[in-house]
Each structure stands twice: as C-alpha cells, then as structure tokens.
Amino acid sequence: MVLPLVSRWSARVLWASPGWRRTYTQRACVGLKRLGCPRGVYSPLAHRAYSVVAGGPEVTLTPERYPVQRLPFSTVSEEDLAAFECIIPGRVITDPEQLQTCNVDWLKTVRGCSKVLLRPQTSEEVSQILRHCYKRNLAVNPQGGNTGMVGGSVPVFDEVILSTALMNQVISFHDVSGILVCQAGCVLEELSRYVQERDFIMPLDLGAKGSCHIGGNVATNAGGLRFLRYGSLRGTVLGLEVVLADGTILNCLTSLRKDNTGYDLKQMFIGSEGTLGVITAVSIVCPPRPKAVNVAFLGCPGFAEVLQTFRTCRGMLGEILSAFEFMDTECMQLVGQHLQLTNPVQESPFYVLVETSGSSAGHDAEKLTNVLEQVLNSGLVTDGTMATDQRKVQMLWALRERITEALSRDGYVFKYDLSLPVERLYDLVIDLRTRLGPRAKHVVGYGHLGDGNLHLNVTAEAFSRELLGALEPYVYAWTAEQRGSVSAEHGLGFKKKDVLGYSKPPVAVTLMQQLKAMLDPEGILNPYKTLPAQA
Amino acid sequence: MVLPLVSRWSARVLWASPGWRRTYTQRACVGLKRLGCPRGVYSPLAHRAYSVVAGGPEVTLTPERYPVQRLPFSTVSEEDLAAFECIIPGRVITDPEQLQTCNVDWLKTVRGCSKVLLRPQTSEEVSQILRHCYKRNLAVNPQGGNTGMVGGSVPVFDEVILSTALMNQVISFHDVSGILVCQAGCVLEELSRYVQERDFIMPLDLGAKGSCHIGGNVATNAGGLRFLRYGSLRGTVLGLEVVLADGTILNCLTSLRKDNTGYDLKQMFIGSEGTLGVITAVSIVCPPRPKAVNVAFLGCPGFAEVLQTFRTCRGMLGEILSAFEFMDTECMQLVGQHLQLTNPVQESPFYVLVETSGSSAGHDAEKLTNVLEQVLNSGLVTDGTMATDQRKVQMLWALRERITEALSRDGYVFKYDLSLPVERLYDLVIDLRTRLGPRAKHVVGYGHLGDGNLHLNVTAEAFSRELLGALEPYVYAWTAEQRGSVSAEHGLGFKKKDVLGYSKPPVAVTLMQQLKAMLDPEGILNPYKTLPAQA
Numbered sequence A, B: 001m002v003l004p005l006v007s008r009w010s011a012r013v014l015w016a017s018p019g020w021r022r023t024y025t026q027r028a029c030v031g032l033k034r035l036g037c038p039r040g041v042y043s044p045l046a047h048r049a050y051s052v053v054a055g056g057p058e059v060t061l062t063p064e065r066y067p068v069q070r071l072p073f074s075t076v077s078e079e080d081l082a083a084f085e086c087i088i089p090g091r092v093i094t095d096p097e098q099l100q101t102c103n104v105d106w107l108k109t110v111r112g113c114s115k116v117l118l119r120p121q122t123s124e125e126v127s128q129i130l131r132h133c134y135k136r137n138l139a140v141n142p143q144g145g146n147t148g149m150v151g152g153s154v155p156v157f158d159e160v161i162l163s164t165a166l167m168n169q170v171i172s173f174h175d176v177s178g179i180l181v182c183q184a185g186c187v188l189e190e191l192s193r194y195v196q197e198r199d200f201i202m203p204l205d206l207g208a209k210g211s212c213h214i215g216g217n218v219a220t221n222a223g224g225l226r227f228l229r230y231g232s233l234r235g236t237v238l239g240l241e242v243v244l245a246d247g248t249i250l251n252c253l254t255s256l257r258k259d260n261t262g263y264d265l266k267q268m269f270i271g272s273e274g275t276l277g278v279i280t281a282v283s284i285v286c287p288p289r290p291k292a293v294n295v296a297f298l299g300c301p302g303f304a305e306v307l308q309t310f311r312t313c314r315g316m317l318g319e320i321l322s323a324f325e326f327m328d329t330e331c332m333q334l335v336g337q338h339l340q341l342t343n344p345v346q347e348s349p350f351y352v353l354v355e356t357s358g359s360s361a362g363h364d365a366e367k368l369t370n371v372l373e374q375v376l377n378s379g380l381v382t383d384g385t386m387a388t389d390q391r392k393v394q395m396l397w398a399l400r401e402r403i404t405e406a407l408s409r410d411g412y413v414f415k416y417d418l419s420l421p422v423e424r425l426y427d428l429v430i431d432l433r434t435r436l437g438p439r440a441k442h443v444v445g446y447g448h449l450g451d452g453n454l455h456l457n458v459t460a461e462a463f464s465r466e467l468l469g470a471l472e473p474y475v476y477a478w479t480a481e482q483r484g485s486v487s488a489e490h491g492l493g494f495k496k497k498d499v500l501g502y503s504k505p506p507v508a509v510t511l512m513q514q515l516k517a518m519l520d521p522e523g524i525l526n527p528y529k530t531l532p533a534q535a
C-alpha cells in the first residue's frame, strides 16, 4: 500500500488494475546474452510488438502527407540483397509483414516503404554494410527501438533500415567506477536491471525504457526523468564507437571520466539522430544506486503553486531531489480513461511528482517530511501521497510515464516538446485551448518542470491539415518569442526539421550543413531528417 | 581554529603564516563593472602580475627549445596596427614591457615574440579584428588569464595576441534557475563571488581561479575541484557565443537547460583551445549554494588506504561528497618549503582532502562523522582534522590548491596530467622515482582522485633535454598501455600536441584535422597548437 504521509492526506486505495507494470510496452525479451537470456528464443521483431502499432487503420505514407521529394539515391537491387546476405547471413529481412512495423513510427504518424531491414550483430558488420551502401549510393535509416517522437526512426521512402536490435551485448562493467560499456542496441531497461544488480543505476530513465536502445538514446540526446539530477548525456557518455557513412569505424570508446586530448568528437554524434554516423557502442558512467528512494505525488490548486512547490523542493531537498515532474488534470483524465489508472489523490488542476534519491533513508525522509508539511500548511499542495517501497514508487511513476501512451490511444497526436522559461511554461497550453476550441479533442501539458521542459500535446480524432495550420507555426513562433527551444529533448527528425530556424540562427544552420557534408558527403545517412532541405 | 574532530586527532596549531589567502595569485582587481569595480583604476596588465612570472632569468624562446617552423603567415605591419587602432582605439598594446608577460606562459616554459596585444571589449570588436586578420593572413593567439599548463595560451612566434581581459561584463543572471550569462573574460573568482552573493556557486573551481577567465576555462574544458560533484562543462555550459576565424559571429548563447534543435555546435568549441574560434560569451548553469560545507583533511598510511578511503566516502557520503583530492608527502613538503604552509596533521605518506556540500548541516555532519569514525577505526586514516567555517575550509583547501604554485617555485617543472585506472594511479610515480633517480629534484603525485586524474610532476634545477628524454615518451607509452589519457584536463596546447596519438586513433586525428580545416581554413587561429603538424 502507498503510505499516506499525514492523516489529512488521501487514503483511498490507489490502483484499479493491480497487475500492471511500470513499463507499458509489451517489452520483448531481447537477446542480451550476458544479461541472462539465451539468444535463440526471440522472434526477430518481437521488440517492436507494441499494441499501439499493431492493428488499426493503415498509416498514410509519409510523402503523401508531407511535401517531400525522393532524392536520387539508388534502389536496392537483387545484387545488393545478395551482398548484404554475404555480410550478415540470415539477418537480411525482406518479408513485408516483418517490415511493416519498422516502417511505421511509434506514434503512427509517418510511414516509409523500405523493402529491406538489416540486423547486424557487430560493428564490423555495420561497417561492411555502410561501405557497400556508400559505394552504391543507397540511403540508410539507422533504427534503434523505434520509439522516437519526431519521425526520425523510420524511412521516409525506401531507405535501407539498419537496426541495432541484435547489437545487444554488454562489453564491460567496472563495479568500482560504475562505467558501463555496451553495444548500441542494448535496451535501456535491460541495462538498468543489469547495473542495478551491481548497485548502480543508469544515469537516464524514460517512459520508453522497455523498448528504446541506448544507441537511440544517445543519437537523440534523450533527456528523460533523471536529467534534473544526473544531467545530460553530454556529461555522462564517456565514449562512443561510431561507424561513419563510408564504413570507417571511429573508435572513441574510452572509459575515462576526463580526457582532453584534442576535440571531443563523440559530441558531434550525440544528438545527431543518425545523420552523421551509426553509433555502435557506448561507454557511459552510472551513478551509485541510491540507498533510499521516496516519491511523493501531490495535487496543486494552480500552476503558480506548482512553481512554488518546485522552488520549495529545490531549496529544502537540495542534493537529494532527483525528479520534479508535473501534469495537468487532463493528463490524469486520459491515463484514467485509456489505461485505467486511478488518481491516488483528490482531483486537482495540477499534479506533481517529486522524487528523492539519497544515501540515508532517515535523513531523506526527514527532509521530505519537512517539505511536505511546509507545502501543505502553506496551501501550495492540497492533497498528496507518498511511497518508498519499489512497487508503489513504480505505481506513482506510471501516472506520469504512461501519459504518452494514453495520448496515443486518444487519437492523432500533435506533439510539441518545448523548452520555455519556467514561469511561462503553462501559458501556452491555456492559450491554445482558447485558440483551438472544439477543433481539438484534448490540449494537455505535462513534462520535466525541473528542466523547463513542457510536453504540449493536442489530440484529435484524426490528422487534420486545418488543425495543423492552427498549431503551426503558431506554437513555434510563440516559443521563439520566449527564446525557448522548439525541441527540448525529442530532436528534429523528419517532422521538425524545417523549424530549426526558430531556435537557431542562420549561421548555425549553415555550420550544421557543413558538418553534415564533411561527415556524410553523399548524404546517405538518414536523409530528409534533422536539417532543413538545402535550397 | 580548525576543529579537531575527535580527541586522538592532531590538535597542533595549523598555520605558520596567518595572513595568507585561498587564492595565491596576486589577483588583480579586473574591471568587472557590474561586479562593483570601476574600470578606470586598473593598469592594463595587472591581471598577469604573478610573482612567479616577474623577475628570474629570461625564458628561452619557444622555437629555440622546440623543433617548430614558423608558417607563412603575414607579419603585423604599420597598416595593420592602424586598422586595429581604428577598431579598438587605445587598446592596441605594442609596448615591449607590457607584451613581455603575455608572451610567456604561467609555468615560464615557453615564450613567443608577439609584437601586439589587442584588448577588445565586445564581440563585435573581436569580429572586426578577426575579419581583418583573416583577410591579411595574420595568425592569432586567443588569450584568457594565461594560466594554461600546456603552452597554448601564448604565441609560439609573432602571433597577434587577442586578450579577453576587458570582456568582463556579466550579461545576465537568473536568480531562480541560476543561469549566468557573461562575457568570456570574466575572472572565475569574480564570478564565484557574484553568484555566491545570490546564493549559487559556480559549477567549477580551480586553483587558478583568481586569474583564469571563464572563456579560458571553456576553451580548455577545465575540470578542477568540483568536477566530481557537478560534472563536466559539457553538461553545465548551456550556450556560447563564438567568433569564427573569418569574423563571423556564431550566436549559440541560449540559456536553456535542454535544446535538441540540430547539432550542438557549442560542443565543438568547448575544449578546442582557441583553435576553432574565439569564445566571446558563455551561458552556464550554477548549482544552488550548499547550505553546509565540511572539509576533512586526512593522513593515510599508503595508497591502498587512500583508495579504500575514497570508496568508503563515496559509499557513505553519497550525494553530498563534493571533492576527493589526494597529494603525497612530497607535495606537502613543497608547500611547506616554498609557501610556508603548515601540515595540519601528522606526517603521512599520503593526504586526502574530502569535501561535503549539502543542504542540511546536521545531516551532513552526521554522515561525515560516521565516515571518519569508520576510516579511523579501520586504520585507513591515521590522523585528520576537520573544518566547517569558511576561513578554515579555505586554509585546508590551500594545501591542495597551491601545490602547482609550490612546484613552480621548486625549479623547472615537467608536468603530466593523466587519466589512469584509479587502482594504478600512483604506480607511475613510484616507477619514475626509480627510473629518474637523482636526475630529478622531486617526483610528486597529486590530483583529482575521484575522477581518476593524476597530476604527475617532476622538478629539476633547469630544463634538461636528457631528463625530458627519460620522461618522454616513457610516460605517454605507460599511460597508453593502461588505456589512459595523456591529457585529462589541461588539453594539448603547444607542448602536448604531438602526443595526441597516444590517446586517439588515426581516424580520430584525421577527423579533427578536417574539423579544423572546416572552421579555420587558413589555420590562423592558434596555429602550432592542439593538433599535430600535418605531414
């Protein structure tokens, strides 16, 4: 049972559906040999078996919805297939049914028509594949767990899909320093489990953990739920191995916390969304597993109170504050309606989830109790509940983590992932509700408040050009006016590549294009993604 | 007085010279207008007035000691000087005496013969200067506080010195988020004071704080004393403004914690040591000022005990551990001999400095006391002392921070800054003592143990080619064998540029050269630095 903290708090029983798990996806048992699963038993595409993808109406082909022209790449020929088969025998997939899931993104908003999926196991194989594609001028779409939010993870036309799903080996783990070196296709949740057994945790965590790959996380510079405490992958990733467009293997897979020998090349690939190279292995430093974790789930009467609660937490919890997430009442309704999760506290306009992670259960509980007393007594919080044991902690987290899933069940989702000055974070949501009126089914706001990161989502029965027109460029212009970012953590992928200019000046865009030309002169890696098409 | 923690600890009076300050340099009062000092009163080069530089024998000209050829850049003409005078009237320095200090590095190991020092105040001025130099093919040496350790901060021949000393304005500070935006020439210690008054701290700290500039810190990707807790500048620097070789201003000066719009260009400039662009402004996130800081200074009987003490601290102090530094007994002798600092504890083979920073004085003291009891009782530590008030904390820190200064007073210093597996960190010091015998005056080891970072220093009466031959490439090969880094935090600059290959594979070096060619096609920015000369 979730422990009510003080008597006036809600003591209702929390969970309607008792058997659910923290990770919503039907997580596949991916063949992490050293993580204890024998490889033979997995069906090749099990890791993509989301219920939200399977079934439902066919997703519109990307070029039918978006104005995009195929670039003059070659088309995969029988000879190409034979060459691939030589490099990775038995792992060249051309079966249309198996290809279907890899051609469609998690949100079911874009669809490519690739005819071939390649499943290498080693960097050497990736290198040989790219060498071949480079020579043959074949476009390539690197794919991890395919949980990306911006249409970057699937082909736009017939690009070869290069999946890291079978590159799922832990290479080494140092149990004093906590430095993990692994292949790019390791599933984040598997890695989490692996390092937790050794008394460490992964420095990042996100709702997609059951499916996303560490390589995909690095390629998107994923933020997620622990960013507030453990910072960006730019600090925690120590090394990368990357295969360049022409097949050259760039080995920067060092396991050193500090290394200032020359330019830090790995940084170019972090967040480059598969457009500059294919990440094949990652070295990452894991923080020690905290001895005590507490989660409080609180109801706030207004957004001003959410902000004030954050300030109070930051001031009083200091170094043990490990997450501060918020969601509005519409989010709560959606997780209730679509996923049958029950609100553990009184209905409120806003909810926040506060997590502490520390090295002394007693000290942490004392700090958190002081905070909770203060926010309750001052009226910043009207109701709340707290959990310390792992199962209950996960239950509370699910309310926040499964919002993305609930939204995707609500209809077509227009997704915006913005960095904004924290004081103005919620204004845009209110503004849009008025602007869109009944044209939108739901306009919701939630996200990583502690990082100034708003997930603004608008759902509708179906994709609608008119609704899109009401949203864009309005949302981007609004954000730019606040000097915010039009993509805080999801990247630009296919769907946001043309809005780069709202957050970056022309000089920067030109430099990015030069960098792309330097590393991928033929432009075969994830074309139509990240950078606006050149004039 | 420094409080003895438990009765068996040393209670001797600590400090021979009562009047000393934490920062050893004769720190200049640099004209940070908004930081409270009127600009008019400073002599132009006051910030370089180190006693260790002034006086003493003339430093050998770099090309006389090192095999390096001047590249075919133009020579500064009267017309160039007139053009500079037009851009920055009154701030073009050609007086040989004033130029002397800017031509010699802090360690007095390299000397250039530049005839002109430029002191712009704005990015626009930097842009105009570089536009002129680019057109005229004049080589440029960006210079911050000139505290660099690898000869990167001074000209090798007659490069134009472009100093950020007058670019010392705070642009903005947000007192909720702690995000500071400032010009590149702000002195780290001034910034520290500025943000501390607002209840934040800088995420980095180093012994050179009284002189080094934030731009120089970013240009060298400085690590320093808070790296263990607050991580790398790659995570804490949020934005940069950079002037490119041709004078183009690249404005990536965002103040957002998260921004995944396109490639993160600022990363290319962090740690690029002035070879890819001139950093003119920095946006950096400052952590809240901890409410309680404790420092313990401990004596350990051996290096194995140092390591075990570290593990104990990490395990028991967890999130409040903010520094773990070590030094050997020779270091202590040198700070005693050259700086008259007194050892606060019993003489020991090794000393460690443990710092905690947290949000509850009571909780932190309790945690630290538990640790200290444990390490004393188990014999890992034989003597120690602890401090909580700021003055005493600074006194203990000085023992560690002033080692660099003590070494520079001991004679010519051969400096190595290595990342090594922590278990083998001290082996190389022992090995070298045997190898060098009486040829070396002192062979000492100290550094950021918590980050696996050893500062290995060898002193001699004077520079000696023979001693150099005994040290190099031996030290680099030894490090490479351990898969370490031949420059953990100091960068490569002029003196280490040719050893890049010990830590990076040829593919990486080639890519770095391409990056340099892309951003600085004429190679005018800090030539002869960071990258090995191309064949």
Ligand SMILES: Cc1cc2nc3c(=O)[nH]c(=O)nc-3n(C[C@H](O)[C@H](O)[C@H](O)COP(=O)(O)OP(=O)(O)OC[C@H]3O[C@@H](n4cnc5c(N)ncnc54)[C@H](O)[C@@H]3O)c2cc1C
Residues within 6 Å of the ligand: A106, A141, A142, A143, A144, A145, A146, A147, A148, A149, A152, A153, A154, A164, A184, A205, A206, A207, A208, A211, A212, A213, A214, A215, A216, A217, A218, A219, A220, A221, A222, A223, A224, A225, A273, A274, A275, A277, A278, A279, A280, A401, A404, A405, A489, A490, A493, A526, A529
């Ligand atoms: C429920 C849910 C919650 C989420 N929560 C968060 C969150 O909190 N924070 C956040 O930042 N993101 C979040 N995301 C989106 C996030 O981008 C992804 O979940 C994750 O980082 C992508 O990993 P992936 O392996 O699925 O990559 P994919 O989706 O397969 O690919 C993403 C991009 O990276 C490229 N890529 C993938 N692997 C490689 C590789 N090895 N080398 C080069 N390029 C590669 C692809 O080409 C594509 O452009 C969430 C997504 C979902 C579905």
Ligand SMILES: Cc1cc2nc3c(=O)[nH]c(=O)nc-3n(C[C@H](O)[C@H](O)[C@H](O)COP(=O)(O)OP(=O)(O)OC[C@H]3O[C@@H](n4cnc5c(N)ncnc54)[C@H](O)[C@@H]3O)c2cc1C
Residues within 6 Å of the ligand: B106, B141, B142, B143, B144, B145, B146, B147, B148, B149, B152, B153, B154, B164, B184, B205, B206, B207, B208, B211, B212, B213, B214, B215, B216, B217, B218, B219, B220, B221, B222, B223, B224, B225, B273, B274, B275, B277, B278, B279, B280, B401, B404, B405, B489, B490, B493, B526, B529
């Ligand atoms: C006593 C002492 C202690 C030190 N401790 C540490 C430590 O703990 N950790 C650590 O990492 N380092 C340490 N250092 C070395 C460290 O590199 C410097 O102190 C500091 O980061 C350099 O800053 P600076 O402003 O003095 O730069 P400079 O020495 O002036 O320049 C260093 C390099 O950066 C370039 N540069 C400077 N400013 C700019 C700019 N605005 N744009 C582009 N390029 C620029 C220069 O061309 C040069 O290549 C120490 C040095 C001393 C003397």
